[in-house]
Amino acid sequence: MFETAIAGSLPKPAWLAETETLWPAWRSTGPELEAAKADATLLWLKLQEDLGIDIVGDGEQARQHFVHGFLTRIEGIDFEHKVKMGIRDNRYEAMVPQVVGELRLTGRVHADEARLARAHTRRRLKFTLPGPMTIVDTVADRHYGGDRDGRIRMAFAFAELLNQEARALVADGVDIVQFDEPAFNVYMQDAVDWGVEALERAAAGLACKTAVHICYGYGIRANIDWKQNLGSQWRQYEQVFPALAKSAIDQVSLECIHSHVPPDLMRLLDGKDVMVGVIDVASDGVETPEEVADTIGTALRFVAPERVFPCTNCGMAPMRRELAVAKLEALGKGAALARQRRG
Ligand code: ZN
Numbered sequence: 001m002f003e004t005a006i007a008g009s010l011p012k013p014a015w016l017a018e019t020e021t022l023w024p025a026w027r028s029t030g031p032e033l034e035a036a037k038a039d040a041t042l043l044w045l046k047l048q049e050d051l052g053i054d055i056v057g058d059g060e061q062a063r064q065h066f067v068h069g070f071l072t073r074i075e076g077i078d079f080e081h082k083v084k085m086g087i088r089d090n091r092y093e094a095m096v097p098q099v100v101g102e103l104r105l106t107g108r109v110h111a112d113e114a115r116l117a118r119a120h121t122r123r124r125l126k127f128t129l130p131g132p133m134t135i136v137d138t139v140a141d142r143h144y145g146g147d148r149d150g151r152i153r154m155a156f157a158f159a160e161l162l163n164q165e166a167r168a169l170v171a172d173g174v175d176i177v178q179f180d181e182p183a184f185n186v187y188m189q190d191a192v193d194w195g196v197e198a199l200e201r202a203a204a205g206l207a208c209k210t211a212v213h214i215c216y217g218y219g220i221r222a223n224i225d226w227k228q229n230l231g232s233q234w235r236q237y238e239q240v241f242p243a244l245a246k247s248a249i250d251q252v253s254l255e256c257i258h259s260h261v262p263p264d265l266m267r268l269l270d271g272k273d274v275m276v277g278v279i280d281v282a283s284d285g286v287e288t289p290e291e292v293a294d295t296i297g298t299a300l301r302f303v304a305p306e307r308v309f310p311c312t313n314c315g316m317a318p319m320r321r322e323l324a325v326a327k328l329e330a331l332g333k334g335a336a337l338a339r340q341r342r343g
Helices: 030-052 110-120 132-136 149-172 188-203 221-228 236-245 263-267 289-300 321-341
Strands: 073-088 091-106 123-130 176-180 209-213 252-253 273-278 308-312
Touching: 030 110, 030 221, 030 321, 091 149, 123 132, 123 149, 132 149, 132 188, 149 176, 149 188, 176 188, 188 236, 209 273, 236 252, 236 263, 252 263, 263 273, 263 289, 273 289, 273 321, 289 308, 289 321, 308 321
Parallel strands: 123 176, 176 209, 209 252, 252 273, 273 308
Antiparallel strands: 073 091
């Protein structure tokens, strides 16, 4: 009960990449970089186990960014000529690659880190991929027409490629494939109209658990400012959860601790596992185990105990490493305390 998990990303060690930044530059190149990525993956697997995380991940140590990591092995994408674009409804600007032709996988994307992780942990292994709608929101379209119809066609094209990679990840021994769809909290009507369907296409036929992570973003300034303008109640999930409840996706995440998400929205996920955010990624304060257990207690008012999976609110990529370790420790201890409280 109360198996703990991380949303996905973890800070990269200073010897691997720039720290505390979202699109960090790597510290090395070639075989040296590949070895450093592998070392960082192993380091975080060990730490997650020691800190009481039950469902572990690779911490996304081998990819520069959660969306662009997947795009590096796709034909039809021009990474050489990135352009500046407003993303997440212009919440912030990013340098994004351009889609310039038909999309096709040129090979496996994440085989190395998935197999490495599988070989070195006996715990359940979750692997994250960006969701189709969020990918479409993080690339510049120069091929599909640049309009709404084009975005939808492009999302389903990406969904096909995600499905190919996800099937291969299952063959590598991954237990849960999670798709990250922060865009669902930004374009709620589009999510209902076609986003959930594209997500289901990406997850179709996977012989493992499937999950979707939806959040209010990393703890960076642009997101903190945005959240201040969302009012006293954040009801974005309310629009998308009913569609997800009807979908084939097994697990759904939501931000809980320190958010203005009304916790009763969890009721809308009847029949799903709920990854409950019990660790804030946007504050430097470390949660106490009591706070974590209390947040789990809040979830239990709306979700059956066997369906509650305590988790971080979002990825920890831009966080200081020591802070992430302290927060994961609180997650592990808080879940243990919640189990103890239930006897
Ligand atoms: Zn997130």
